[in-house]
Amino acid sequence: MIKEAVEEAKASGEVVDEEELKADPIIEEAKQEKENSKKKKSKKQDKKDEKIEELTDKLTRQMAEFENFRKRTDKEKSKMYEIGAKDIVEKILPVIDNFERGLEAVTEEEKSEPFVQGMEMIYKQLITSLEEVGVKPIDALGQEFNPDFHNAVMHVEDESLGENVVAEELQKGYMYKDTVVRFSMVKVAN
Template identity: 45%
Template structure:
């Protein structure tokens, strides 16, 4: 009987050990599932944060490229502005240059105005030198093919000396400021 009782107690102890193991396993499964879910959520969040960081990096690189382009563009505009800063002044001075030329042309007709003509010619040369220092040059149009970028045709004339489309006479001089047309030349073109 003692053996049977010992056997029963041992059996009962094994059963309670199994029940305890099952209880522990049942308690661990939710803990393991919760930990697995937490780990999965953390992985998802890490991936989301990495994607955001990559997006921010791309935005930063685009902004930096845009800034570099802006800097280059403004530098180019600034250089061009400095190059042609005197354009307005020179545009207003060109008609004065024309008047000087006209005055010299009429002064050569009379002998008594020789000293006057000499003084006006000196002023003209000085004025012309100032304009040349600013980059203003007169166009040479006569004998050149007509180009609407540089010439303004006011008349077509018949000419046996020149082919068709050649400038035969310059009515008003054209001027260039560095590499830009300041004023096109008024010309007569052969037909």
């Protein structure tokens, strides 16, 4: 731009010093505009880079959020399955109790009858099926009283047993995997 101005001045016959042109405010303004346009181009490039970086960050965060959501729903599904299984086990336990009461009432002479043998087979099959899915009885008789597994409903003084020992199991307790489905109803000594 300066060279153009110098050549224009020479053509018109005016003697112009290049230093004067450099100090001219109009020429300085033109230089500033040229530099600003270069900066704007680089700023546009920077704005694009900033936008790309912002969108990349947003995408990364959303992917992490989705992954957390997926894991959380998987945990909730497994918990719901366990809760459902626990509810079914709770409904089956009275049937097991009735089987046990019925089999305890059978006399020695009746144990050889086909009907009683069939009932014992059904009871054993039911217990085996429950054990396969993770249901097991809680040991109580002769164990130290533990409120996490036992529900004490009676207290008895018995010198032959130690302190806080389960003297009698009134109702059998059961666990499903690591959760207590039903507490053992027990009589505690001393």
